[in-house]
Amino acid sequence: MTTFTISPYLPSRRATLAEGQPISELMSRALDNPGLISLAAGFVDGQSLPVDIVREVMADLLGDHAEARAMLQYGATPGLPALRREILNQCTPMDSRQETLDRVVITAGSNQLLHLVAESLLDPGDIVLCAAPTYLVFLGTLANLGAKSWSVQTDDGGMIPEALEETLAQLADAGELAKVKAIYLVPYFDNPSGITMPAERVQRIVAIAKQWSHRTRIHVIADEAYRELRYKGEDVPSVIEFDDDGETVIVAGTFSKSFSPGVRIGWGILPEHLVGPVCAQKGNIDFGSPNLNQHLMAEVLRRGLFSAHVETLRSSYSKKLDVMLNAADEYLSPLAGVKWLRPNGGLYVWATLPPQVDTGPAGELFDRSVAEGMLYVPGQYCYPSEGQPVAKNCMRLSFGVQSCEKIREGIAALARAITAAY
Ligand SMILES: Cc1ncc(COP(=O)(O)O)c(C=O)c1O
Structure with missing residues (x-):
């Protein structure tokens, strides 16, 4: 009888094209480091999630059996x-x-x-x-x-x-x-x-x-x-x-x-x-x-x-954004060639470093930042595959998840890492 070796898994063309998000690998590497302040994840602020609203509305929605069955x-x-x-x-x-x-x-x-x-x-x-x-x-x-x-x-x-x-x-x-x-x-x-x-x-x-x-x-x-x-x-x-x-x-x-x-x-x-x-x-x-x-x-x-919930979110995120921008003014502005945009909303601040600083996994800054206790998203992951050259000296900083205190500490840690990597 002929015996065949069965390949355990022959991926489809689609599966070979799906590389997964490169950032997940960096995050899991870095998250082994307890106490790290992540300014990387684009998550929303856990403290302001609408638990009471959802509890109250769900209880009302499920109050009537026939209607509840239709919703389920x-x-x-x-x-x-x-x-x-x-x-x-x-x-x-x-x-x-x-x-x-x-x-x-x-x-x-x-x-x-x-x-x-x-x-x-x-x-x-x-x-x-x-x-x-x-x-x-x-x-x-x-x-x-x-x-x-x-x-x-x-x-x-x-x-x-x-x-x-x-x-x-x-x-x-x-x-x-x-x-x-x-x-x-x-x-x-x-x-x-x-x-x-x-x-x-x-x-x-x-x-x-x-x-x-x-x-x-x-x-x-x-x-x-x-x-x-x-x-x-x-x-x-x-x-x-x-x-x-x-x-x-x-x-x-x-x-x-x-x-x-x-x-x-x-x-x-x-x-x-x-x-x-x-x-x-x-x-x-x-x-x-x-x-x-x-x-x-x-x-x-x-x-x-x-709309009422959005109003509360706006006031809490607006404070966090101010804290991040103030911390950047204090800790990053003394560093030559470091610039950042000042958004009017959202969850992100985009920073650019001098052209010779590689913010990606191949450069020194990413590991130094983790060692100093903070995490950012290397900007190079946000560039399309064709056309303009990929800028390697940028980063995305998120202010959604961390407390105001941690945002300040995270930016201070980034400033120490940049100083060391220059
Ligand atoms: C620009 C942008 N579009 C879409 C999404 C997807 O959000 P969701 O699929 O949770 O609606 C995100 C999430 O981070 C985003 O940043």
Whole structure:
């Protein structure tokens, strides 16, 4: 009898493309170090999670047996109509000419929406234009699909429209324009840069996307994960407001940052032509996000508890942001060549060091920072794989999780590590 050696696991092509997030490895290495102050994880502040609101609303929702049984049943693939209506009313208010409930799809967090949209738009080799730097998990999503993330230069107002046009022109010259399927933006308090894009700029970017859509449409994906977390200044209109015919812009929203990531409810507002494909993909994956959580969020919104909760979050995060910026002024400003942006909201401060300092695992600073007792996210993980060169001298600092005292201590530790690494 012939004997065969069975390979224990032959990964699929998709599995080989899924490298996992490089940052998880660094974090687990560093988290062996007890007492470390992590300014790395983009988690929300545990102390301000809405335990009382959830307890009270859940008790009321489950009070009636027949209604409770319906909530504990599967729901519909696009999500609960009452929640979709509240989202249109309270979270992404739109020009009423465009507003239709059918365009709203509920997902298990906005990552799922981003993933479903990417699955619906992209084939291997297709291109998504992204700010440099941008949200690292979305870069992983693209790589996993065999698509290319392509960087576009940014300044203090986010993606530069002229640089976007230049990139499109270069791709057209190279015969690659038909592969460009989307432009990805995080317009409010960007992860990682903290930048909010001015309205004129996003309007210009939507116009450029329409103008360069020749044989294939170039969608604009507006990831609005941090829109509610504004601590200074006035809200700016959503990118979707500038999409006159509703065919170009996709909005991704979430309650993870503004309410609770444990509830994990996100949403998309899609051009009508994408609703079918996205729901078909979703139907094959989960045929509906957790129904009970959708009822919870619909009721929290209906009772006005969401906006009240966001107000408390704003005041607590705003203090933490001030503490981080003040600590940076005190400890980092004496260090030559260290600069950072001053965001008006969100959860992140983006810092740049002199060009010769490598903040990644290959450089000295990461290990020194861990030895001094703090952890940051090396900026190089936030750069698209193609296009502009990757900046190795940057870092993302999060102020969401740690107490004010620990934020100060963490920045002081970083300053000691930078001084030693210079
Ligand atoms: C820019 C951005 N988009 C999307 C998400 C995903 O959030 P969730 O899937 O929990 O809604 C995050 C989470 O950190 C984020 O920073």
